[in-house]
Amino acid sequence: MTLHFRPVFLAAAAAAVAMTFQPAARASAETLAGAYLAAMQANYDGNYEVAARYFTRALAFDPSNRSLVQSALIAYLGKGDLANARKMADRLNGLKGGSQLARLVLLSDMIGRGDFAAAQKMFDKGASFSPLLDGLMKGWVAFGQGRVSQALAAFDTMAKTPAMRLFADYHKALALSLAGDFEGAEKILRGQNGRPLRIGRGSLIAHIEVLSQLDRRDEAIRIIDAALNGSGDPQVTAMRTALLKGETLPFDVVHNAREGAAEVFLTLANVLSDQQNDRFGLVYGRLAESLRPGFVRAMLLVGDILTNQKQYDLAVAEFNRVPATDPNFYSAEIARAGALQDAGKADAAIEVLRGLTKAYPTIPGVFISLGDALRRESRFAEATRAYDGAIALLPDPQPSHWFLYYARGITYEREGKWDKAEADLRFALKLSPDQPMVLNYLGYGLVEKRIKLDEAQKMIEKAVRLRPDDGYITDSLGWVYYRLGKYRQAVGPLERAVELKPLDPIINDHLGDAYWMVGRKLEARFQWRRALSFNPEKKEAARIRRKLELGLDAVLKEEKSTRTAHD
Numbered sequence: 001m002t003l004h005f006r007p008v009f010l011a012a013a014a015a016a017v018a019m020t021f022q023p024a025a026r027a028s029a030e031t032l033a034g035a036y037l038a039a040m041q042a043n044y045d046g047n048y049e050v051a052a053r054y055f056t057r058a059l060a061f062d063p064s065n066r067s068l069v070q071s072a073l074i075a076y077l078g079k080g081d082l083a084n085a086r087k088m089a090d091r092l093n094g095l096k097g098g099s100q101l102a103r104l105v106l107l108s109d110m111i112g113r114g115d116f117a118a119a120q121k122m123f124d125k126g127a128s129f130s131p132l133l134d135g136l137m138k139g140w141v142a143f144g145q146g147r148v149s150q151a152l153a154a155f156d157t158m159a160k161t162p163a164m165r166l167f168a169d170y171h172k173a174l175a176l177s178l179a180g181d182f183e184g185a186e187k188i189l190r191g192q193n194g195r196p197l198r199i200g201r202g203s204l205i206a207h208i209e210v211l212s213q214l215d216r217r218d219e220a221i222r223i224i225d226a227a228l229n230g231s232g233d234p235q236v237t238a239m240r241t242a243l244l245k246g247e248t249l250p251f252d253v254v255h256n257a258r259e260g261a262a263e264v265f266l267t268l269a270n271v272l273s274d275q276q277n278d279r280f281g282l283v284y285g286r287l288a289e290s291l292r293p294g295f296v297r298a299m300l301l302v303g304d305i306l307t308n309q310k311q312y313d314l315a316v317a318e319f320n321r322v323p324a325t326d327p328n329f330y331s332a333e334i335a336r337a338g339a340l341q342d343a344g345k346a347d348a349a350i351e352v353l354r355g356l357t358k359a360y361p362t363i364p365g366v367f368i369s370l371g372d373a374l375r376r377e378s379r380f381a382e383a384t385r386a387y388d389g390a391i392a393l394l395p396d397p398q399p400s401h402w403f404l405y406y407a408r409g410i411t412y413e414r415e416g417k418w419d420k421a422e423a424d425l426r427f428a429l430k431l432s433p434d435q436p437m438v439l440n441y442l443g444y445g446l447v448e449k450r451i452k453l454d455e456a457q458k459m460i461e462k463a464v465r466l467r468p469d470d471g472y473i474t475d476s477l478g479w480v481y482y483r484l485g486k487y488r489q490a491v492g493p494l495e496r497a498v499e500l501k502p503l504d505p506i507i508n509d510h511l512g513d514a515y516w517m518v519g520r521k522l523e524a525r526f527q528w529r530r531a532l533s534f535n536p537e538k539k540e541a542a543r544i545r546r547k548l549e550l551g552l553d554a555v556l557k558e559e560k561s562t563r564t565a566h567d
Contacts, residue, residue: 035061036068043071046279046309048078066095073101077283079314080302082290101283103127107137108287111261116144132164132271136171136264144257148179167267170199174206174260177251182213196223200270201297202253202263208239212249220249230394230401232363235327262291266298269305278305296328303335312343330360334369346377357389364390368404375407380414387411402432406441413445421445436473439463444476447483456480464493471500475507478514487517498527505536509544516552524552 039054055072062068073088089105092098103122110119119141128134135158143151152175158168169188176185189207191197196207204227211220224240227233239249254260265288273281285302289295299321306315316339322332333356341349353370360366371386387408394401409424425442428435443459446452460476467473478493494511501507512527528544536544547555 039071039075043075046078046311048075048311048314051075052079052081052084064095066092066097066099069095070099070101073099073105074279074283077105077286078279078311080286080289080318082286085286100129104129105287108261108265108290111141111144111258112291114144114258116141116257120145130268131161132158132167133264133268135164136167136267137261139171139175140257140260140264143175143178143260148175151175166197166199169197170203171260171263171267173197173203173210174254174263177206177210177213178254178256178260182210182251186210186214186216199267202266205235205239206251206253208236209249209251209253212243213251215248217243217246229398230396231365232360232393233327234330234360234363238327259292262288262295262298265291266295266301269298269301273301273305273308278308281305282309294323296322296326296332300328300332300335303332303339307335307339307342310342312339315339316343330356330363330366334366337369337373341373341376346373349373350377357386362393364393364404367393368407371407371411375411378414380411384408384411384415397427397431399432402428402435402438405431406435406438409438410441413441418445418449434462434466436463436466436470439466440470440473440476443480447476447480450483453480453484457484469500471497471504471507474500475504475510479510482510482514482517487514490514491518503534505531505534505540508534509536509540512544512547513552516547521551 035054035058039051039058042048042050042054052072052075055068055075059065059068059072069088069092073085073092076082076085076088085105086109089099089102089109092102093106107119107122107127110116110122119137123134123138123141129137135154139151139154139158142148142154152172155168155172155175159165159172173185173188176182176188186207189197189203189210197203204223208220208223211217211223221240221243224236224243228236228240242249254263265284269281269284269288271281272278272284282302282305285298285305288298289302292298299318303315303318306312306318316336319332319336319339322329326332333352337349337352337356340346340352350370350373353366353373356366357370367386367390371383371390374380374383374386387404390404391397391408394404397405405424405428409421409428412418412421412424422442422445425438425445428438429442432438439459440463443456443463446456446459457477457480460473460480463473464470464477474493475497478490478497481487481490481493491511491514494507494514497507498504498511508527508531512524512531515521515524515527525548528548532541532544532548535541543555546558550558
C-alpha cells in the first residue's frame with residue numbers, strides 16, 4: 001500500500017488547464033493516402049509508435065501540411081521521443097499560424113537549457129497556454145532569472161482565483177523553500193483548520209522536509225505516522241528513521257527553477273489524467289520527464305496513463321525505467337505487474353508480485369497487489385493466502401483497510417467458506433460502515449444463502465441510497481425482493497438495473513425470473529433469450545435454456561426435488 005496520492009481537483013481547475021490541440025485533417029495528395037490512413041488508425045488506437053512512423057512517412061509526401069506535423073508531434077510526445085518531438089515543434093513553429101503545442105514544447109526546451117530569458121520573451125510576446133499553466137510557469141521563469149519577489153507575486157496573483165489557489169500555494173511553498181524561507185513555506189503547507197495542503201505525494205514530502213529544516217522533528221514524525229497508516233512505505237519510513245536519529249532531512253522535492261517547472265507539468269498532468277483527458281495528461285507528463293531526467297513521480301504517472309490507454313508495452317518500458325535503488329521501485333513494479341496482467345500476461349505479472357513479496361516482506365501493499373492479481377485469475381485460495389500475508393502486517397487495522405477485508409471476504413466466498421467470508425465482510429463494515437460495495441456483496445451473499453433476508457434487504461437498500469446509479473447494486477435490491485417473494489416490488493429495481501447494465505446476462509436473467517413470477521411470461525422469455533445472447537457462464541446458460549424449454553415453475557420444482565434428494 002504505497003502512499004500514492006491522487007489529488008482532488010475542481011472542475012474549474014480542469015477548465016483552467018484546457019488547451020486546444022488541433023486534430024489532423026485529411027491530407028489532399030493521393031500518394032500519401034496509405035500512410036495517412038495507417039497513421040490515423042494508429043492514432044485512433046493510441047498506438048504512438050506506429051502513428052509516429054506513419055505520420056512521418058506521410059510528411060515525406062506533404063512536408064508543409066501543418067496538421068500532419070502536429071499529429072506527428074503528438075505521437076512523438078506520446079511515445080516519449082522528445083528529440084523528434086522538438087524537431088517537429090521547430091518545424092511546426094515555422095509554418096504559418098504556428099501551434100500552441102509547438103510553442104509549449106519549445107518553451108519546455110528553453111527552460112530545460114536554462115534559458116529563462118528566452119522563456120520570458122515568449123510570454124512577453126503574448127504566448128498563452130492555459131490560465132493554470134501560464135500562472136505557474138511565469139512564476140518559475142521569474143524565479144529562474146533570480147527575480148524571487150516577482151515569482152512569489154505571480155503565485156499570489158494566481159491564488160486570488162479560488163480554483164487555482166491550491167496549486168498556486170503549493171508552488172509558492174516550493175519557491176519559498178528554495179529561497180530559504182522555510183517558515184513561510186511551512187505556514188502554507190500546514191494549511192488551514194487542521195487540514196494540511198495536499199495535492200500529491202510531493203506536497204507530503206515537502207512538508208516533512210520543511211519541518212525537518214526548521215528542526216521541528218516531532219511534528220514531522222506525527223505527520224509521517226498519520227500518513228503511513230500501516231503502509232510500510234519505504235521512502236517515508238526511511239525519513240522517519242532519519243528524524244529519530246536526529247538527522248536533518250535535505251529539501252529535495254525541487255532543487256532549482258527547472259525542476260519547479262517540471263513540477264508544473266506534473267501538476268497539470270495530474271489534473272488532466274484525473275479528468276479522463278489522458279492524451280493531454282500524457283503530453284504534460286512527458287514534458288515533466290524531459291525537464292527532470294529520472295523524475296520518478298512523473299514516470300509513475302506516465303506509466304499509469306499509458307496503461308489506461310492500453311499501451312502496455314510502452315507502460316511496461318516506462319515502469320522499467322525506475323531504478324531498483326529508488327524508494328518507489330516497488331510501486332513501479334506493482335504498476336508494471338498491473339500492465340502485464342492487463343496485457344494478458346497474468347503469469348508474468350504474478351511472478352513479478354511474488355518476487356516483490358520476498359524483496360519487500362514488510363509492505364502490506366505488495367501482498368494486497370498479489371492477492372488482487374490472483375483474484376482476477378480466479379485463483380481464490382492463493383489470493384486468500386496473499387491477503388493473509390497483508391493482514392498479518394496490520395496489527396491495528398484502520399478504517400482505510402476495509403478494502404483488504406472486503407477482498408479476502410470475496411475470496412473466502414468464492415472458495416465456499418461462507419462463515420469466514422461473512423466475518424471478513426462484517427469486519428470491513430465495522431471499519432467503514434458506509435461502503436456500498438461491501439453492503440451489496442454481503443447483502444447479496446445472504447440473499448443467495450437464503451438467510452437473514454430482512455437484514456440483507458436493509459443492507460442493499462442502504463447501498464442503493466449510497467450509489468443509486470450502480471446497476472449491480474440495483475440488481476441486488478431487486479433480487480432480494482424476489483427472494484422474499486415480493487415479485488411485483490422486484491420488477492422496478494430489476495428493470496432499472498437492466499437500463500444501467502443492459503449487456504449483463506445475470507441481470508437480464510433476474511428480470512426474466514421476476515417477469516415470470518408476475519405473469520409476464522412472454523417478456524420473461526424475451527429477457528432469458530437476451531441473457532443467453534450475452535454469453536453467461538456455462539452453468540447459468542444451461543439453466544436459462546431449461547427455463548426456456550420448461551418454464552421457471554418446472555425448473556424450480558426440479559431444483560427443489562434435487563435438493564430434497566441430496567438432503
